[in-house]
Amino acid sequence: MAVVPMQKISLLVHQADKPKVLAFLQEKGVLQIADIGELAEGMSKLELDKESHELEFRIAELDFAVQFLSKYEQKKKGMQAMIDGDSVKLNYEEMEGIAKDYQYEDMVGRCKSMEDEMVNLKNEIKSIHSVQEKLMPWRHLKYALNTSSESESSVSLHVSVPLKDWSLFKEELVALSKMIAIGKEKVIENKVYVQILCEKEILNQVTGVIATFKVELVELPLLKGTIEEELERLVTRLEQIGVRQGQLNKVAVDFSKELKKLRVTYDYYNWRLQQKLVRRDFASTESTILIKGWITKKSIEVLKTDLQDITSRFVIEEINPEEGENAPVLLVNKGIMKPFQSVTDIYGLPLPNELDPTPYLAIFFIMFYGLALTDAIYGLLMFAIMFSVLRFLKIPKQSQGLIRLLMYAGLITFFAGALYGGWASMTPYQAPGFLTKSLLDGTGNVVTHMVKNDAGETVKEIVKVFKFQKIDAIKSPLSVLILSLLLGFIQVFVGVLMNFIWKFKHESKKYALIDHFPWVYLLFMIGFAVAVKAGILPESLWGTTKILLYIGMVGIVLTQGREKKNIILKFISGVLGLYGLVGYLSDVLSYSRLLALGLATSIIGLAVNTIAGMVSDIPFVGIILAIIVLIVGHMFNIGINALGAFIHSGRLQFVEFFTKFMEGGGQAFKPLKRDSKYVRLND
Amino acid sequence: MDEVVTNPGLWGLALAVAGAAFAVAFSGAGSSIGVSYAGQAGAGVVAEKPELFGKVLILEALPATQGIYGFLVAFLILMFTGILSGDPIALTTADGAKIFFAGIPVGLAGYFSGIYQGKVSAAGCGMVAKNPGDMGKAMVLSAMVETYAVLGFLVSALVVFSIA
Numbered sequence: 001m002a003v004v005p006m007q008k009i010s011l012l013v014h015q016a017d018k019p020k021v022l023a024f025l026q027e028k029g030v031l032q033i034a035d036i037g038e039l040a041e042g043m044s045k046l047e048l049d050k051e052s053h054e055l056e057f058r059i060a061e062l063d064f065a066v067q068f069l070s071k072y073e074q075k076k077k078g079m080q081a082m083i084d085g086d087s088v089k090l091n092y093e094e095m096e097g098i099a100k101d102y103q104y105e106d107m108v109g110r111c112k113s114m115e116d117e118m119v120n121l122k123n124e125i126k127s128i129h130s131v132q133e134k135l136m137p138w139r140h141l142k143y144a145l146n147t148s149s150e151s152e153s154s155v156s157l158h159v160s161v162p163l164k165d166w167s168l169f170k171e172e173l174v175a176l177s178k179m180i181a182i183g184k185e186k187v188i189e190n191k192v193y194v195q196i197l198c199e200k201e202i203l204n205q206v207t208g209v210i211a212t213f214k215v216e217l218v219e220l221p222l223l224k225g226t227i228e229e230e231l232e233r234l235v236t237r238l239e240q241i242g243v244r245q246g247q248l249n250k251v252a253v254d255f256s257k258e259l260k261k262l263r264v265t266y267d268y269y270n271w272r273l274q275q276k277l278v279r280r281d282f283a284s285t286e287s288t289i290l291i292k293g294w295i296t297k298k299s300i301e302v303l304k305t306d307l308q309d310i311t312s313r314f315v316i317e318e319i320n321p322e323e324g325e326n327a328p329v330l331l332v333n334k335g336i337m338k339p340f341q342s343v344t345d346i347y348g349l350p351l352p353n354e355l356d357p358t359p360y361l362a363i364f365f366i367m368f369y370g371l372a373l374t375d376a377i378y379g380l381l382m383f384a385i386m387f388s389v390l391r392f393l394k395i396p397k398q399s400q401g402l403i404r405l406l407m408y409a410g411l412i413t414f415f416a417g418a419l420y421g422g423w424a425s426m427t428p429y430q431a432p433g434f435l436t437k438s439l440l441d442g443t444g445n446v447v448t449h450m451v452k453n454d455a456g457e458t459v460k461e462i463v464k465v466f467k468f469q470k471i472d473a474i475k476s477p478l479s480v481l482i483l484s485l486l487l488g489f490i491q492v493f494v495g496v497l498m499n500f501i502w503k504f505k506h507e508s509k510k511y512a513l514i515d516h517f518p519w520v521y522l523l524f525m526i527g528f529a530v531a532v533k534a535g536i537l538p539e540s541l542w543g544t545t546k547i548l549l550y551i552g553m554v555g556i557v558l559t560q561g562r563e564k565k566n567i568i569l570k571f572i573s574g575v576l577g578l579y580g581l582v583g584y585l586s587d588v589l590s591y592s593r594l595l596a597l598g599l600a601t602s603i604i605g606l607a608v609n610t611i612a613g614m615v616s617d618i619p620f621v622g623i624i625l626a627i628i629v630l631i632v633g634h635m636f637n638i639g640i641n642a643l644g645a646f647i648h649s650g651r652l653q654f655v656e657f658f659t660k661f662m663e664g665g666g667q668a669f670k671p672l673k674r675d676s677k678y679v680r681l682n683d
Numbered sequence: 684m685d686e687v688v689t690n691p692g693l694w695g696l697a698l699a700v701a702g703a704a705f706a707v708a709f710s711g712a713g714s715s716i717g718v719s720y721a722g723q724a725g726a727g728v729v730a731e732k733p734e735l736f737g738k739v740l741i742l743e744a745l746p747a748t749q750g751i752y753g754f755l756v757a758f759l760i761l762m763f764t765g766i767l768s769g770d771p772i773a774l775t776t777a778d779g780a781k782i783f784f785a786g787i788p789v790g791l792a793g794y795f796s797g798i799y800q801g802k803v804s805a806a807g808c809g810m811v812a813k814n815p816g817d818m819g820k821a822m823v824l825s826a827m828v829e830t831y832a833v834l835g836f837l838v839s840a841l842v843v844f845s846i847a
Contacts (some may be wrong), residue, residue, distance in 0.1 A: 348817030477841055594829065596837040603755045603840075610767065612759075643741065644748065647826040648833075654823060 002356045005294050006327040006669070007318055008034065011291040013315040018289050022275045022672075024310050029673030030303060031293040033278045037322050043283040043290065054275040055269055058496030062104060062266040069259050072252040080393050087396070088260055089680045102261050106600045110255065116261045118248055120681060121241050128234050135227050137193040138220065140186055142493035145223040145230065156197050158218040159210060165189040169213045176209065177202050193218075263678035271674050278672055292319065294328050294669065327352040329666035336363055339405035347654045349666035355502050357662060361653045364491050368652055370416030371484070372597035372645035374473070375605065377424040378638050386410060406642075413645075420480075420598065421469030424634060425605025428464040439463040473598055480595045488591025488656070492584055493523050495660030502661060514559050522552035523584065553578060587656045594647055601641045608633030694711025695774030702779075702786030703757035706839065709813045710793025710832070717746030717801025724805035724838035728812040735811060740820050742807050745825045746800040752836035756789045759843045778846060785842035792835025800828035 011031075013021045023033050039045065077082065078174065089099075100161045138158065149156045161169050166185075173180055180201060183195035198206050210217060283290040321327065329349040333341050333356070340362040350356060373379065386407035389395065395403060405407055417423065428436045439447045439462075447463045471481045500520050503512035529545050531537045560577025561570035608630065616626035658664065674681060725739035760782055761767045764774065774782070807821030 019793045346823065348820075474844065477844055590830070592837060593833045596840070599840055600752065600836070603759060604751065606762075606799060607755065607758045610762070640744070640748070640751070643744075647745075647822050650819070651823050651826050655827070 002332070003350060003352060004298075004330040004332050004353070004669075006294050006352065007297045008294055008321045008325075008327070009300065010317050010319050010521040011293070012315040012317075013289050013291070013311070015284070015287050015289055017313060018313045019275075020310050021307070021314070022278070024307065026271065026275055026672050026674055028306065029671045030299045031291075031295050032328055032669055033281050033291060033293045034325075034669045035281050036283045036290065036292055039283050043285055046282045046284050047278040048276065048280065052273065052279075053275040055276060058269050059266060059273060061108045062262055062269065065104070065108045065261065066262050066266060068111045068115055068261070068401045069252065069256045072249065073256040073259055073425065074253065083393055083395060083399075084318055086263065086678055087641070088263055088678050089682050091263070092681060095264055095268060095679060095681070098261055099265040102265050104262060104265050107255065107258055107262065114248055114252060114255075117178045117451045118245070121245055121248075125238065127239055128238055131221060132231065132234055134218070134220065135231055137186055137188050137191075138218075138227050139231070140184060141195065141227055144226055145220055150200070153200055154197055155200055155203055156195060157206070157210075158193070158195055158220055160216045160218055161192045161194065161213065162215075163187060163192055165213050165215075169209070169215065172209050172213075173206065176205050180206065186667070198568075266543055267674075267676040267679040270677065274672065274675060293672075295671075296330065296669075326667065328669035330669035331356045331358060333358050336408075338406065339401040340365065342401040342405055343650055343653060346650060348664050349660050349668055351666045353506065354662050354664075354666075355498070357653075357658060360494065360498060361657060364487075364657065365410045365505060365649050365653055366409055366650035367416075367487070367647050368591075368594060370412035371487075372649055373409075373413045373641055374416045374418030374598040375422040375424060375601055376414050377422075377640070378601070378634075379410045379415075379417050381638065382410030382413065382642065383407055384410075409646075418466075418468040419470045420473055420602075420604075421466040421471075422598075422602055423466065425602050425609055426609060428466055430609070431466065435466055436464045437467050440463045473595065473602060477595060477599070480598065481592055483590055484591045484594035487594070488588040488652075489527060491591075491652070491657055492587050492660065493520075493527065495657050496520055496523055499661035514562060518552065518555040518559050519580070521557055522549075522581075525549045556580075590656055591652065593652075597641065597644055597648055600644070601637065604637045604641070605634065608637060694776045696764060696766070696771055698776065698779030699760055699774060699782040700766065702783035703760040704786075705783070705790045706786035706793075707750075707753045707757040707790075709790035710797065711795035713797025714747050714750030714753075715797075717749070717797040717799070717804070718743055720798075720801035721746060721804035721808065724808040728808045732812060735815060738811050738815060739808055741818075742804045742821060742825065743813065745804050745822065745829065746797050747751040748829060749789075749797035749832045752832055752839075753789050753793050756786060756836065756839045756843060759840060760786065763843060763846055782843065782846060785839050787839075788835035789827070789832070789839040790835075793832050796828050796832040796835075798800075800825055803828055806831030827845070 009031075011021075011566065036045070070086070084608060137160065170182065171198070174183065179199040181197040183197070186193045196206065196577050207217075220227075225233065281291075300316070300318070307314055307316075329352050331341060331344065331349065337359050340358050343365055344356070344358045370379070386403050388405055390400065390407065421428075423431055423435060441447050448460045449463055450458050451461045453459050471480055471483070496516070496519050500512055500516040503516055525545070525548050528537070529542075529549050532539065532541050556577050557571070557574035559574070560580075561573035564570045564573050611633070612626040612629040615629055616622045618625060721743040725743050728739050756787045756815050758767075764782070765771045804821075804825045807825055810821045
C-alpha cells in the first residue's frame with residue numbers, strides 16, 4: 001500500500017556464469033539494471049558481441065514476416081478475439097518448445113519473395129494503366145506503333161489540342177503551308193486528338209504553332225503491334241496478373257497460419273536480445289562481471305537464496321546511489337485499492353521519498369465520480385456491463401484495473417443516483433410504482449396538488465416523490481453546491497493535513513511544525529468558523545472562534561517568511577503567505593463542477609425523455625421511434641457523462657488534491673524482465 | 684406583429700427565446716471549431732497509426748461538450764417558459780431580459796473555451812501519437828480548459844432555475 005522501498009546493489013559474478021545469471025535475472029524480473037558509472041582500474045565496459053547483432057538481424061527478419069503475414073490473417077470474430085488481438089497465451093516451456101526448433105528462415109524467405117512479386121505486379125499494373133490511358137485516344141490508327149514516324153521528306157506528329165482552341169489552331173496550321181495534312185480528328189471529353197503530317201522543311205514552323213497554342217505533343221510508345229492489338233495484349237496481361245495476385249493472396253492466407261509460431265519465436269529471440277542489450281551497462285574484468293542495479297529491499301534475500309541454486313560464484317553488496325541519482329519508484333496496492341492505481345498512473349509517480357496517494361484518492365475519486373454522474377439506472381448499467389465483461393471475457397491482467405474501477409464507480413453512482421432521485425431522468429410520475437411513494441406533510445397526511453389532465457380539466461393529484469431521495473438538484477441546486485464545496489474543502493484539508501503528517505514523520509519535525517502546521521490549523525479554524533456561522537455549531541462559540549481564527553492568521557504571518565533574512569522581508573512574505581488562502585479558496589470553488597456535471601446528466605436525460613414523449617404522439621410508428629430515441633439518447637448520455645465524470649473527478653485529484661502534498665515525477669521501476677510483444681506468460 | 688409590440692408579455696418571451704438561441708448558437712459554434720481542430724490533428728495521427736482511432740476520437744469529442752451545455756441551457760429555457768409544450772407562460776420584459784442574460788455565460792464561455800480546448804486536444808493527439816500511454820494526461824490537459832465552460836453552464840443553469 002505504498003511506495004516500495006528500494007535498495008541499490010552491486011552483483012559480482014564469474015564470466016562463465018554470465019549467461020545463466022542474466023537468464024535467471026530476466027526470468028525473475030526483480031532487478032533494474034543501472035549504469036555502472038565510473039569504472040575502477042582494470043575494468044572495461046562490455047560492448048555488444050557478435051551474437052547480439054545476429055539476434056537483432058533475426059528479430060528484424062521475424063518482424064518483417066509477422067508484419068507481412070498479419071495483413072492476410074483471417075481474424076476471428078467476437079469480443080474475446082478483439083480483446084486478445086495478436087497476443088498468444090502460453091507458458092515458457094510451450095514457448096521454448098515452439099521457438100527452439102522452428103525453422104523460420106524458410107518462411108521468411110518465402111514471405112520476402114512473395115512481397116517482391118506482389119510489389120512488382122502492382123507496379124506493372126500501374127504502368128499498364130498509364131500505357132492504356134495513352135493509347136486509348138489513338139485507337140483509330142491502324143499501323144504498328146514501331147513504324148518509323150518520319151520518311152525522307154515528311155514527319156508525322158501526334159497532338160492533343162483543347163477543344164476550344166481547335167478551330168483556331170487548325171486554321172493557323174492550314175495557313176502555314178499546303179504541305180500539311182491533318183488526319184482524322186478524334187474528340188474525347190474536351191480534347192481533340194489528331195495526327196499531323198508535314199514536310200520536314202516546315203517542321204519548325206509547325207512546332208512553333210504547337211508551342212503558341214500550348215498543345216501537347218504525344219509520344220506514343222514504340223510497340224510491335226497496332227494500337228488495337230497492343231490494347232488487347234495489355235488486357236490479357238492484366239487478367240493474368242489478376243489471377244496471379246489471387247494465387248499469391250491465397251498462399252499468403254495459408255501461410256498466415258504460421259503467424260502464431262512466428263510471433264512466439266519473435267518474442268523468444270527478443271528476450272534473448274534484451275539480455276544482451278543490458279550488458280552495455282556492465283563492467284568486466286578478465287574473469288568477472290560487475291552489475292549494478294535497483295531492487296526492492298524485500299527481494300534482496302530472496303535473490304541471494306535463489307541465485308545460490310544457479311551458481312555459488314557471486315557476491316551481492318548493498319551500495320549507495322550515485323550523487324543526484326534517485327531510486328526508481330514502484331507502487332504496490334492490494335485488494336480493493338489496486339484498481340485505483342490506474343488513476344494515479346495517469347498523473348505519474350510520486351518521488352521515492354513521497355507517499356503513495358492511491359489509497360487516499362480512492363475514496364474521493366469514486367465519490368466524486370458518483371456525484372458527477374448521479375443516475376441510479378446509469379450506475380447499475382455500468383456496474384452490470386463491467387461485471388459481465390470481467391466475468392465472461394478473459395481480460396489481460398494489465399487492463400483489468402480500469403474495468404474493475406468502472407465497476408466500483410457504477411455501484412457508487414447507483415447510490416448517488418438514488419440519493420439525488422436520478423432514475424434515467426424520469427419524473428416520479430413516469431417511474432414505476434415501487435420506486436416512488438406519496439409525499440406526506442408534517443401531520444402524516446398525503447399532500448396533493450392540482451394538475452391539468454389530458455382532457456384539459458383541472459384535477460387533484462397525489463404528490464409523489466422517489467424513495468431514498470434526499471436531494472433534488474434541479475429544485476434546490478444551492479444545497480448540492482454547498483455539498484460539493486464542503487466535500488472539496490474536506491479533500492483540500494485532508495491534503496494539507498497529509499502533507500504535514502508526512503513531513504513531520506519523515507523529514508524535519510521542526511520545519512514541519514513551522515511551515516505546514518499553521519496552515520492545518522488555519523484551515524481547520526476556517527472550517528470551524530463556517531460551521532458556527534452556518535448554525536451547525538452553537539452561535540455562542542463565535543467570540544472564541546474569532547480569536548482562534550486571528551491567532552491562525554498571525555501564525556501564518558509569523559512563520560511563512562522563515563526563509564527571508566531581513567526582518568522586514570520576513571514580515572512581508574509572511575503577509576504574502578496569507579495570500580495562499582486565495583489559492584485554497586479557488587481550489588474549493590473548483591468542486592462546484594460536481595453540481596454542474598450532475599445537472600448536465602439529468603438535463604440531457606430530461607431532454608431525451610421529452611423528445612421521446614413528443615415523437616410518441618406520431619401515429620403508428622410513434623412508439624417505435626420513441627423507444628429508439630430513448631435507447632440512443634440515454635446511451636449517448638451515459639457515454640459522454642461517464643467519460644466527463646472520469647476526467648473531471650480525476651482532475652480534482654491531480655490539480656486540487658495532489659498538489660497539496662506531492663511533487664511527483666518519480667521514475668518508474670523497470671526491472672530486466674521478459675518484455676513481450678505477443679506472448680502472455682502465465683496470465 | 685402589432686400584438687408583439689403592444690403586449691409586453693410577448694416581448695419577455697421573445698427575449699427569452701433570444702437567450703436560448705444565444706446559448707446554443709455560440710457554444711455550438713465554439714464546439715464545432717474546437718472539434719474540427721482536434722479532428723484535423725487526429726486524422727493525421729490515424730493516417731499513421733490506425734489503431735489509435737479510438738483514443739483520437741475521445742480527444743476529438745472533448746471540446747464537443749460546450750455545444751451540449753449550450754443546448755441544455757436552451758432546452759431548460761424553452762421548457763421553463765413553456766415554449767416546448769406549446770403553452771408559453773407570460774413573462775414581463777424584465778423577466779425575459781433576465782433569461783436572455785442567462786444565455787450569455789454558457790454561450791460566450793462555451794464559444795471561447797470550445798475553440799481553445801480544441802487546440803489543446805489537437806496537441807494531445809500529438810502526445811498520444813508518440814506514446815499512447817499518455818492518453819490520460821492528454822485528456823486532463825484538455826479538460827483544464829473545459830472548466831470554464833462548466834462554470835458558465837453552472838451560472839446559466841442556476842439563473843434559469845431561479846425563474847421556475
